[in-house]
Amino acid sequence: MKIIDSVAKAYSLGSVRHLQALHNGKTSMAWQVEATTGRYIVKTIQSQKQAVFEFAVSNAVRQRSLELTPEILLSIACQPFVVIEGQTYQVQAFLSGTERPPSLRETLKSYRQMRQVLDQFDYSFSPPDSMPLAVLWRAHREALSEKKPVLFHQIAAMVPELKRIDQSRDAWIHGDLGKWNLLVTNSGQVVVIDFGEARLGPKLLDFAALFQGFMPKNKQDLMAYLNEFLALSGIQITDRHLFLMTVQLWLVKGLLIVINEQASLAGVFQNAIELVSSLV
Known part of the structure; x- marks a missing residue:
């Protein structure tokens, strides 16, 4: 080439x-x-x-x-x-990653170090959110209503609060902190890659993305997981509701992005939204 x-x-x-x-x-x-x-x-x-x-x-x-x-x-x-x-x-x-998946503890340790930097970061320019909830909701709400009417009404009730969170600009964030942007090196260090979505945004969005990435599939394991996550992340109990709604924001945006083209992935997001709803 x-x-x-x-x-x-x-x-x-x-x-x-x-x-x-x-x-x-x-x-x-x-x-x-x-x-x-x-x-x-x-x-x-x-x-x-x-x-x-x-x-x-x-x-x-x-x-x-x-x-x-x-x-x-x-x-x-x-x-x-x-x-x-x-x-x-x-x-x-180029960094060579291993096949070993990152652990929750190792990942949060790395991200909390990064979080300390982002909390002190100062820059005159912030890129916009490439996929704001308001735009996604307008574009895909009809498809969601047709394909998943019960879920549509559940999400519609949350949308006003989720929009307020989505529009907040109170912290520098990575913006796309799924497992696809994590590597584990031979030394066991969890490395974060690709700052293409970094911007000013909701302060807990990166934590929300990581929460979804390690979330158990069984409802009976969810409360213990939440407690472990809050302890390892340092998120205060007073921010528990904001954090869980930020998780819902991350999940709802993901669902809207895939609703028309990836039915199986939409089902994964639906299950996660319903699980998190039991915690809110």
């Missing part, structure tokens, strides 16, 4: 020996690149402004600990991006 060759040249990576397309994210495409100087991740970025912002966030996190997130590299022009044929590209150091 000639464009990747041009990216490699702009970053002085050497000759590209092997190129593998990776699963595309919400806002970008990515490739694993093996060059003469090593392995890298090359991804598209929406804009130069976004690229500089992602570099600033990840660099702040890495100042806390180099193990928390991969390094975003600078080009030979000392910029955290390169523009080729009108498209902005970014290059990251």
